[in-house]
Amino acid sequence: MNVETAAQWFYEAMKPEPILRVSDWADKHRMLSSKAASEAGPWRTERTPYLKEIMDVLSSDHPAKRVVFKKGAQVGGTEAGNNWIGYIIDNSPGPAMMVLPRIDDARKNSRTRIEPLIEESPRLKKKVATAKSRDSNNTILQKSFDGGFLILTGANSAAGLKSSPCRFMFFDEVDEYPHDIEGQGDPISLGLARSRTFSKRKAFLVSTPTVDGTSKIDAEFQLSDQRFYEVPCPECGHYQKLSFKNLTWDEGKPETAEYTCSGCGVLIPENQKTKMLKAGKWVARNPDSKVVGFHLNSLYSPVGWFSWAEIASDYEEAKEDLEKNKKTEKMRTFVNTVLGKTYKEEGDSPEWKTIYDRREEYKTGIVPKGGLFLTAAADIQKDRIEIEVVAWGRGKESWSVDYVVLTGKTDAPEVWEKFADFVENSYPVEGTDFELPLRLVGVDSGYNTNHVYNFCRKFPITRVVPLKGSDNMAMNVGMPRTIDYRHNGKLFKRGVKVWSVGVSVLKSELYSWLKLEQPIGEDPYPNGFCHFPQYEDEYFKQLTAEKVVVKVNKKGYSITEWVKSRERNEALDVRIYNRAVASLIGIDRFKENDWLRLEKNMGVAKPLKKDNNKRDTKNQTRTIRKKRRSSFW
Numbered sequence: 001m002n003v004e005t006a007a008q009w010f011y012e013a014m015k016p017e018p019i020l021r022v023s024d025w026a027d028k029h030r031m032l033s034s035k036a037a038s039e040a041g042p043w044r045t046e047r048t049p050y051l052k053e054i055m056d057v058l059s060s061d062h063p064a065k066r067v068v069f070k071k072g073a074q075v076g077g078t079e080a081g082n083n084w085i086g087y088i089i090d091n092s093p094g095p096a097m098m099v100l101p102r103i104d105d106a107r108k109n110s111r112t113r114i115e116p117l118i119e120e121s122p123r124l125k126k127k128v129a130t131a132k133s134r135d136s137n138n139t140i141l142q143k144s145f146d147g148g149f150l151i152l153t154g155a156n157s158a159a160g161l162k163s164s165p166c167r168f169m170f171f172d173e174v175d176e177y178p179h180d181i182e183g184q185g186d187p188i189s190l191g192l193a194r195s196r197t198f199s200k201r202k203a204f205l206v207s208t209p210t211v212d213g214t215s216k217i218d219a220e221f222q223l224s225d226q227r228f229y230e231v232p233c234p235e236c237g238h239y240q241k242l243s244f245k246n247l248t249w250d251e252g253k254p255e256t257a258e259y260t261c262s263g264c265g266v267l268i269p270e271n272q273k274t275k276m277l278k279a280g281k282w283v284a285r286n287p288d289s290k291v292v293g294f295h296l297n298s299l300y301s302p303v304g305w306f307s308w309a310e311i312a313s314d315y316e317e318a319k320e321d322l323e324k325n326k327k328t329e330k331m332r333t334f335v336n337t338v339l340g341k342t343y344k345e346e347g348d349s350p351e352w353k354t355i356y357d358r359r360e361e362y363k364t365g366i367v368p369k370g371g372l373f374l375t376a377a378a379d380i381q382k383d384r385i386e387i388e389v390v391a392w393g394r395g396k397e398s399w400s401v402d403y404v405v406l407t408g409k410t411d412a413p414e415v416w417e418k419f420a421d422f423v424e425n426s427y428p429v430e431g432t433d434f435e436l437p438l439r440l441v442g443v444d445s446g447y448n449t450n451h452v453y454n455f456c457r458k459f460p461i462t463r464v465v466p467l468k469g470s471d472n473m474a475m476n477v478g479m480p481r482t483i484d485y486r487h488n489g490k491l492f493k494r495g496v497k498v499w500s501v502g503v504s505v506l507k508s509e510l511y512s513w514l515k516l517e518q519p520i521g522e523d524p525y526p527n528g529f530c531h532f533p534q535y536e537d538e539y540f541k542q543l544t545a546e547k548v549v550v551k552v553n554k555k556g557y558s559i560t561e562w563v564k565s566r567e568r569n570e571a572l573d574v575r576i577y578n579r580a581v582a583s584l585i586g587i588d589r590f591k592e593n594d595w596l597r598l599e600k601n602m603g604v605a606k607p608l609k610k611d612n613n614k615r616d617t618k619n620q621t622r623t624i625r626k627k628r629r630s631s632f633w
């Protein structure tokens with residue numbers, strides 16, 4: 001061997017190994033399991049080329065500490081995060097945490113995503129002990145490996161989020177996270193606090209957005225460098241981001257969907273999309289930000305995953321539901337999950353006079369036909385307690401059954417004694433000999449809070465619950481928090497459980513329901529329709545007393561806020577809390593068997609026996625009410 005050849009070999013041996021990025025690792029080592037993917041086999045980044053830059057920003061050599069992915073459905077966001085998890089275990093070991101909305105989601109994700117990721121990738125399988133191992137550090141919610149560990153937890157668990165310092169944080173579906181967790185703040189902030197001690201930390205936040213002004217992922221994206229994926233027209237080469245407004249099809253024929261180039265106007269068939277995606281590039285709109293943010297809608301979904309024809313079909317269905325039935329649910333889902341955008345709730349208050357004019361002739365204090373269970377909600381004022389009783393039926397159709405004002409200072413015991421008696425009320429059902437009890441009562445704890453807590457703790461949580469409104473929650477009702485409180489100088493440690501209520505979401509829903517039109521003739525009432533008896537006009541003015549305004553906050557992005565258009569709004573508050581109570585009972589999850597059970601329970605309930613002896617009748621009433629309540633739970 002001559003000196004020149006030896007020197008060449010020496011220099012080749014001394015060359016550092018090429019930097020391995022997340023996309024490279026996935027292409028070399030990731031295997032997709034048939035248990036967790038529609039296309040089993042080796043991972044191919046070329047199938048979703050827009051994910052390459054997202055994954056590579058997560059690589060150890062990239063300086064970004066915070067990466068945001070605001071997305072539509074069927075674009076591979078979670079799989080990009082799973083590739084990052086595999087890369088961490090194999091190439092950049094350290095303490096890592098994956099946060100799902102709930103603990104149950106974390107367990108499910110561990111079984112259906114993380115375990116197949118490890119089992120199907122030989123390099124990972126030999127580094128991570130199986131859950132069946134005797135090693136106690138490897139469980140369904142914790143995977144240990146050489147140099148680190150992976151914790152899976154839920155955003156509803158403060159203990160899980162604060163369990164260990166972590167260098168890597170993967171927050172998935174963040175818009176489903178609660179706004180506040182056990183009184184300790186935002187779960188994202190709690191999680192990020194666990195990584196501050198690491199200089200080379202990284203956080204990856206992924207989600208489809210939800211409501212405009214309250215969406216966590218949208219707020220994060222607005223603070224980022226705002227990258228959009230631009231693809232070239234196969235005809236003129238003009239680069240553009242794919243926008244739903246440029247998707248065209250013959251009305252009623254979504255299968256004809258094609259894309260109109262914003263440059264030359266040519267119609268592009270979907271079979272050209274693979275070539276367009278391959279030549280695409282990410283373009284930042286706010287390049288000065290240190291936070292890296294990506295936005296992608298479902299029009300980019302690879303051929304064979306979610307087609308343009310399916311997008312057109314979904315839009316036509318949502319549009320029809322909105323125009324004909326005045327229902328926003330499908331359009332909201334379309335905007336969130338397909339367009340990857342926040343949905344601006346229809347917050348303009350309906351006209352009180354319109355609702356007043358359509359009052360019905362049924363009597364207060366009687367449950368109209370169709371009402372299958374009763375809720376009650378109370379608003380606490382300085383000198384009174386205002387309570388509404390609402391009957392609920394199929395399709396979330398509702399009837400205001402009673403509106404009661406209990407007068408008395410709410411810092412004194414007398415009015416609370418009246419309220420305790422009220423909780424035991426039952427209401428006769430129209431056309432029958434049966435009565436329905438109040439299935440669950442919710443009490444707003446925003447005023448005279450300790451008195452509310454003290455009242456509620458005297459009842460089981462299946463009878464009375466304290467509620468706390470939250471403007472920023474993107475769900476109807478959150479998980480309960482156990483609260484310490486003082487009453488008459490005594491401290492009650494963990495004395496009461498309090499449920500947070502997403503009042504903004506429920507107000508938007510209610511106002512959309514109040515705008516529903518009465519059916520003509522024998523047509524059924526639309527889902528969510530609200531019936532009212534002959535209340536005075538003040539009730540309806542209070543019911544429509546708020547409206548939505550759009551403001552720009554200190555961070556520079558738009559937020560929506562509910563504001564009063566008049567001083568008194570108690571009727572709106574108690575109606576919103578009644579809806580929250582119905583949600584706690586499970587009305588949003590009811591299936592046909594649940595409705596049939598309620599109808600059957602009403603049919604087999606024993607009628608009250610008439611008795612001339614007032615005391616005996618009262619005793620019989622209490623006994624029968626008790627039996628009827630137990631049959632519901």
